[in-house]
Amino acid sequence: MVGAEGGLDRAGAGDGAVRAAPPMWSSRLAFILAAVGSAVGLGNIWKFPYMAGTGGGSAFVLVYLGCVLLVGVPVLMSELMLGRMARKGPITAMASLGRRFGGTPAWGLVGVVGVVAAVLILSFYSVVAGWALAYVPKLASGTFAGADAARSAEAFGALLADPAGLFLWHSAFLLATVLIVMRGVRSGIEVAVTWLMPLLFLMLLVLVGYAAVAGDFARAAGYLFTPDFSKVTPELVIAAAGQAFFSLSLGLGAMLAYGAYLPEDVSIPRTAVVIAGADTLCALTAGLAIFPIVFAHDLDPAEGPGLVFVTLPVAFGGMPFGSLFGTVFFVLIVVAALTSSVALLEPAVAALDDRTRLGRVRLTVGLGAFAWLFGLLTVFSFNIWSDVQPLGDGRTLFDLIDWITANLMIPLGATLIAVFAGWVLGREAGRLELGLPPGAVHGLWLALVRYVAPLAILVIAWRKIVG
Secondary structure, eight states, X not given: OTTOBOOOOTTTXXXXXXXXXXXXOSSHHHHHHHHHHHHSSHIIIIIHHHHHHHTTTHHHHHHHHHHIIIIIXXXXXXXXXXXXXXXXXXXXXHHHHIIIIISOGGGHHHHHXXXXXXXXXXXXXXXXXXXXXXXXXXXXXXXXXXXXXXHHHHHHXXXXXXXXXXXXXXXXXXXXXXXXHTTOIIIIIIHHHHHHHHHHHHHHHHHHXXXXXXXXXXXXXXXXXXXXXXXXXXXXXXXXXXXXXXXXXXXXXXHHHHHHTOOTTSOHHHXXXXXXXXXXXXXXXXXXXXXXXXXHTTOOTTOTXXXXXXXXXXXXXXXXXXXXXXXXXXXXXXXXXXXHHHHHHHHHHHHHHHHOSSOHHHHHHHXXXXXXXXXXXXHHHTTTTTTOOTTBTTBOHHHHHXXXXXXIIHHHHHHHHHHIIIIISOHHHHXXXXXXXXXXXXXXXXXXXXXXXXXXXXXXXXXXXXX
């Protein structure tokens, strides 16, 4: 890789192979910012608020927090651990670890599943991020000043119906992603997140402050944090568990790739808790920025996916300085999406960089071009190909790609990561890499990664597949 330093690959040492080690994050903070940036994205700013709204607020939040601790953190620790042990891209990492501990390189298929899923997700993720990018000039120009729900819905519908506009915003967002990743770990990803993540947190705090003054903050806080166990249903548990797990970018190879750049002296358990905590904090803060505005204008918190792109513009359009803070809000979404899209592209680049001589720049451009081209299926699924419905019931090509990646590929990859870390990797090898003392803490992690996480992931996937 670009900027690699020589060293012995520990996972391949048994094969007698010596190759350049990957570049390292310059500091623990840089890694945490990158990993949190990977986790914090559209799922936090766009999806979490509307899922909390449709899930009854506090009931959803409580289940979400429990699932982050019991499922998300153990699998996150596993991915980071395996990445650091191998010091390679996701495919080669799992193949070499599989050969070393499981007697077969076929485990490399786990990396293949994750990498392919990441590129496919990037193809439609950039289209959705393009919606937010398109809304920045709309809010800045006062398009929604005095707008009602019908006018806001019409504006969003017009955006989706315009293939040329979606093409433009999709292309612009993916180009920004490619330009960051092609510069490498330290010069590209690390520099980007060092600026973007503090900006993201700052904008979130500004929006929360604005919501506290201009919105119904007390009602929003009660809605999110006052327990209402009567609303806890099996469907809510499945939805919250799915959001908690997939919010952390697990099963895509992103944390395997980022873990490969992690210095030896960084504690994986502590770092995993910090990443999960920061990701959850961002999601809750986004709720505190959105729901006070929703309640102040007597809007529906259970609006669903249209909460951000239809409901909130109406609220911003009727508030003092609404255009300014609405612009900040959509810039925030773009920044969050960009840090996540970088983490979707990086695993594929790292995986192929291990196995070809093309170099980072060519690989990044090539993979970015593939994601861009494949993303046109999503662009056109909202307009000229909207009548192409492979799943029936109005579900388009976009829904098909989303369904395959979310319900099949990610659960499969994440389950196999947990199985490998819990069952194939030796107990002592895992304990030493994690830096855990013998005893209860290690035993708890092992139980969670062996039994709880795989079962929870499979149940979530099964319930989503069967409907």
